[in-house]
Amino acid sequence: MTCKGICERYKITKGKKNESWYKKGAKRCTVCTIFIEWEGLWCPCCGYMLRNKPKGNQYKKTLKRSRID
Ligand SMILES: [Zn+2]
Numbered sequence: 733m734t735c736k737g738i739c740e741r742y743k744i745t746k747g748k749k750n751e752s753w754y755k756k757g758a759k760r761c762t763v764c765t766i767f768i769e770w771e772g773l774w775c776p777c778c779g780y781m782l783r784n785k786p787k788g789n790q791y792k793k794t795l796k797r798s799r800i801d
Pocket residue numbers: 734735736737738739740763764777778
C-alpha cells in the first residue's frame with residue numbers, strides 16, 4: 733500500500749472548509765496524506781480504506797466494544 737501518484741488527479745484544492753468537502757464526497761487517505769474527491773471506499777491510488785468522516789472515533793469505539801463482547 734503505497735502512493736502511486738494517481739491521487740493527484742482527484743486531489744481537492746484548498747480554499748474550502750473541511751465540512752463541505754466531506755459532504756461533497758471528499759475523503760482523506762492516510763497513506764497518501766491527501767484529500768480526494770472519490771465516491772468509493774478505497775483509495776484509487778494506494779487501495780487503502782478512506783476516511784469519510786471528520787470525527788469517526790465513535791464508530792470505531794462501538795466496533796471495538798462489540799468485538800470484545
Ligand atoms: Zn496516492
